[in-house]
Structures are given as structure tokens and as C-alpha cells.
Amino acid sequence: GYGIEEADQGWNDLEGLNLEGKIAVMLADAPMRNGKPVLSDELHKKHTSIPGIVARVIQLAFKENGPKAIVVISNDVVDQAWQHIDNVLDQFTYALKIDVPDLLVSLAVDIIIIKRDIGKALFEGQVYNPIDSLDFDSEKYKCYELSGTDIKLELVYDEEDFVSWNVVGMVEGTNSELREQYITLGAHLDTVAKVKGQTVKGADDNASGSAGLIEIAEAVARSPFPRPMIFSLWTAEEGGAFGSQYFIQKPPVSLDNIKINVNLDMIGRSTPDNEETSTHLVEVFNTDIVAGLKKFIEEINSRTVKWPLLYVVNERLGGSSDHASFYKRNIPVIRFYSGHHDDVHLPSDDADKIDFEKMEKISKLTYWILKELAEADKIPDFEK
Numbered sequence: 583g584y585g586i587e588e589a590d591q592g593w594n595d596l597e598g599l600n601l602e603g604k605i606a607v608m609l610a611d612a613p614m615r616n617g618k619p620v621l622s623d624e625l626h627k628k629h630t631s632i633p634g635i636v637a638r639v640i641q642l643a644f645k646e647n648g649p650k651a652i653v654v655i656s657n658d659v660v661d662q663a664w665q666h667i668d669n670v671l672d673q674f675t676y677a678l679k680i681d682v683p684d685l686l687v688s689l690a691v692d693i694i695i696i697k698r699d700i701g702k703a704l705f706e707g708q709v710y711n712p713i714d715s716l717d718f719d720s721e722k723y724k725c726y727e728l729s730g731t732d733i734k735l736e737l738v739y740d741e742e743d744f745v746s747w748n749v750v751g752m753v754e755g756t757n758s759e760l761r762e763q764y765i766t767l768g769a770h771l772d773t774v775a776k777v778k779g780q781t782v783k784g785a786d787d788n789a790s791g792s793a794g795l796i797e798i799a800e801a802v803a804r805s806p807f808p809r810p811m812i813f814s815l816w817t818a819e820e821g822g823a824f825g826s827q828y829f830i831q832k833p834p835v836s837l838d839n840i841k842i843n844v845n846l847d848m849i850g851r852s853t854p855d856n857e858e859t860s861t862h863l864v865e866v867f868n869t870d871i872v873a874g875l876k877k878f879i880e881e882i883n884s885r886t887v888k889w890p891l892l893y894v895v896n897e898r899l900g901g902s903s904d905h906a907s908f909y910k911r912n913i914p915v916i917r918f919y920s921g922h923h924d925d926v927h928l929p930s931d932d933a934d935k936i937d938f939e940k941m942e943k944i945s946k947l948t949y950w951i952l953k954e955l956a957e958a959d960k961i962p963d964f965e966k
Contacts, residue, residue, distance in 0.1 A: 583712075583725050584609045585638045586629055591621050596645065599725060605733050606642060606649035607704065610635050610657040614717050630659055643691040651692040651735060655701035655713065664697075674775055678824040679743065680831060692735055704731065748825045749815040750834070751799065755956070757808035762839045765955055766812045767948070768826065768904050769795040769846040770819030773931075780929035785936055787926055788819070790850030791918075794945035801949055807956030812840075816904045819847075820927075826904035830911060837911055841961045844952065845905035845917040849944040850936040853921035860940050861890040865917040867909050869895060874964030875916065879951060886950045887943040894919075914964065916951075918944055 583595035585608040612629040619626035628634045705711040710722040755761050769791030773784025799813040816825035866872050876893050905915035925931040
């Protein structure tokens with residue numbers, strides 16, 4: 583079916599299905615009836631967007647009794663992105679190899695996208711062909727096993743082991759009673775591979791964050807805080823935050839003693855909507871602490887750099903950057919983030935487009951936030 587589970591809307595394609603060891607064929611569309619969405623407009627828009635389709639596939643891939651492989655039948659939205667698939671196939675894919683049993687290193691499910699006409703051929707002569715029309719037939723629509731149909735998948739790839747390093751340093755605290763309460767600041771030192779043969783310089787993503795971290799680390803080293811500071815330049819953030827995952831799996835200090843993680847992932851640009859004001863995004867991921875965290879940061883911002891900030895609540899697994907590794911261990915996180923602009927992950931992410939005043943101000947604001955946390959009698963829990 584569509585792989586959609588929306589019980590509140592009376593729709594659940596996956597209820598009672600045991601797909602273990604099977605190949606699941608999934609429609610990228612969302613259900614329509616008489617030319618109108620079956621689900622609410624908001625949910626229909628969500629499920630038919632590229633992020634929504636990806637989320638459905640990932641949810642199915644991780645489902646208990648999930649399939650061995652997933653064949654996704656394209657729709658108009660996916661077709662528009664089809665021209666970019668060659669670029670994706672030309673990229674390296676990275677996985678973390680580490681002797682920690684509970685670490686999920688990669689998705690053990692093959693995902694295949696096929697064009698709609700191939701999908702239609704798959705369903706010829708079957709109980710029901712959902713490709714005939716975007717409108718589903720409520721009398722016939724159901725999930726069923728295709729009869730007389732085999733799909734053979736052959737994946738050919740080269741594998742190479744290599745070592746990539748995090749760069750981690752610590753400035754010890756000056757108060758012996760607080761020496762095991764660590765505050766961490768991170769940024770990632772990598773960018774993506776070449777795009778159509780052109781080098782991606784990554785000036786904003788993430789040379790800007792790395793440069794900010796180094797300046798802050800130098801300032802703290804000159805005048806240490808009461809609590810110790812751990813500074814981390816992560817490797818292999820792009821495509822999996824593998825460097826920070828490794829740190830979490832093999833931590834140099836007890837994770838229980840890490841009180842907060844601040845992530846500088848792009849601090850040199852603005853989104854198109856925010857270019858006029860240079861407003862910077864502050865991402866937070868735990869809804870219980872949003873109000874308290876915003877109040878804490880705003881109070882510091884108002885008496886220091888006075889930079890316009892926009893707070894974004896992101897509940898998607900803690901996001902996709904290095905702070906997510908900490909978030910998943912229930913460590914509070916803050917991410918300073920330029921937001922998505924037209925040069926992200928492209929050769930055009932050049933230094934001459936960097937807003938250096940913003941870089942300086944966001945770095946200074948981060949320093950004052952860290953200083954406040956490091957000098958507090960008790961690190962606040964930010965509960966609203």
C-alpha cells in the first residue's frame with residue numbers, strides 16, 4: 583500500500599502485516615478518493631513531500647517484522663527529483679565500524695525506486711492494480727502478496743576501510759568541586775564529496791563552525807572556566823554524524839557527567855528569508871525545555887551581542903547533526919545553524935559569501951553562553 587499509518591484518520595496500511603523476509607512494494611502517493619485526499623490536507627501534504635516519503639520508507643524499514651527490501655513506486659514529486667539520482671549514486675556512502683553491539687551502523691534494508699510504468703507492469707494480472715488511477719478502489723484496495731512475481735536484486739559495490747579522526751581537546755576547570763561537570767562544544771570539520779567533479783569547499787558548512795570553535799577554545803584556554811570544557815571538531819558528520827557517535831560510544835569521560843552539548847553547525851550565512859536581518863537559527867530539540875532555554879539565551883544575548891535569533895523546535899530524532907548523538911543519550915543540546923541556503927553541499931559554498939560579522943557575533947554569544955553555564959552554581963535544567 584502507501585505504507586501510511588494514521589490511525590486517528592482511520593487509515594493504517596501496516597496493521598497486522600508481517601513483512602519479515604519479504605520485499606515490500608510501496609506507493610509514493612497518498613490515498614485519494616474522488617479526486618480528493620482521504621487524509622487531512624495537512625497530512626496529505628506531509629506524506630506526498632520528499633521528506634514525508636523518505637520518513638515513510640524509513641519507518642517501514644525499521645518496523646518490527648519489517649521487510650528485507652522496499653520497492654518504492656515513483657510519483658510526480660519523486661519524478662521531479664529523478665534527475666538528481668545519478669549524483670547520489672556517484673557519492674560514497676560511509677558506515678561506522680566499531681565493536682559496540684548496540685550501535686546501529688547502517689540500514690540493513692535495500693531501498694529501490696522504480697518508475698510508475700514499471701510499477702504498473704508489476705501489478706498486471708494481480709488482484710488489484712493501484713497504478714491504474716490515483717483514486718483507490720475502496721472495495722478492492724488491500725495489501726496482498728503478488729502472485730507469480732519474483733524480483734531479483736543484485737547490488738555491486740566496492741568497500742574500503744579507512745581511519746578518520748576527531749580532534750578533541752579539554753580545558754580543565756578551575757573549581758575542584760566542579761571538575762567532573764563537563765560542558766561540550768562541537769563543530770564538524772568535514773564537508774561532502776565532489777559534486778559533478780567539482781570540489782565542495784564548505785565555507786559555511788562547516789568551516790564557519792570549526793573556525794568559531796577554535797576561537798572560543800583559545801579564549802577559554804586563556805582564562806579557564808570553573809567547569810571543564812571539552813572542545814570537539816568532529817569527523818564524518820556528513821551522512822551519519824559518525825565522529826560524534828564514536829565519541830558517545832567510547833567516551834573519554836562519563837556521559838552522566840556531560841551536562842550540555844552546544845553545536846556550531848554553520849554560523850556564517852542566513853536563509854533566504856532571513857538575509858535582510860541576518861537572523862540566525864537556534865535549534866532546540868526537547869520541547870520541555872524550549873521556554874526556559876530561550877529565556878536563558880535571550881537574557882545573555884540582550885546584554886552581549888544583541889543579535890537577532892529565531893528559535894526552531896525540531897523533534898525529529900534530535901536532528902541530523904552531531905548534537906543528535908548527545909540528544910539520544912538525554913543530554914540537553916543547542917544547535918546554532920545558518921539554515922538551508924542555496925549553496926549548502928554545493929561547490930558554490932565559498933568564503934566570499936560568508937557574513938563574517940555574523941560569524942564573530944554568534945561565536946561571541948556562544949562564548950558567553952558557555953561561560954554562564956560554566957560559572958553557575960548549578961547548571962539550569964531549563965524546565966518551563
